[in-house]
Amino acid sequence: MASTHSCKSTEHGEAWIVKEDDEWHLNINHVATEQNLEENGYLEEESQTIDSVVLNVLYCPYCGERLSEGKDETIPSFTFHDFSKW
């Protein structure tokens, strides 16, 4: 069984969906643009990750494909990582 999901939408930007510990996780990275670098002295280079969020999902929110077979519910949760400051 595939442990990653990709579709047209996940090809854009830094988004990917992987299965971890029996749960599907949607990962999205927010990457720095030139403007972000000008506004935030902590950032060093373009396309470095500014922050990222990981959410548990049952379906792909972009194409609607069901990811978790036999699982109808989950406990909504997310983790957030901020890399834009020390």
Ligand SMILES: [Zn+2]
């Ligand atoms: Zn999808």
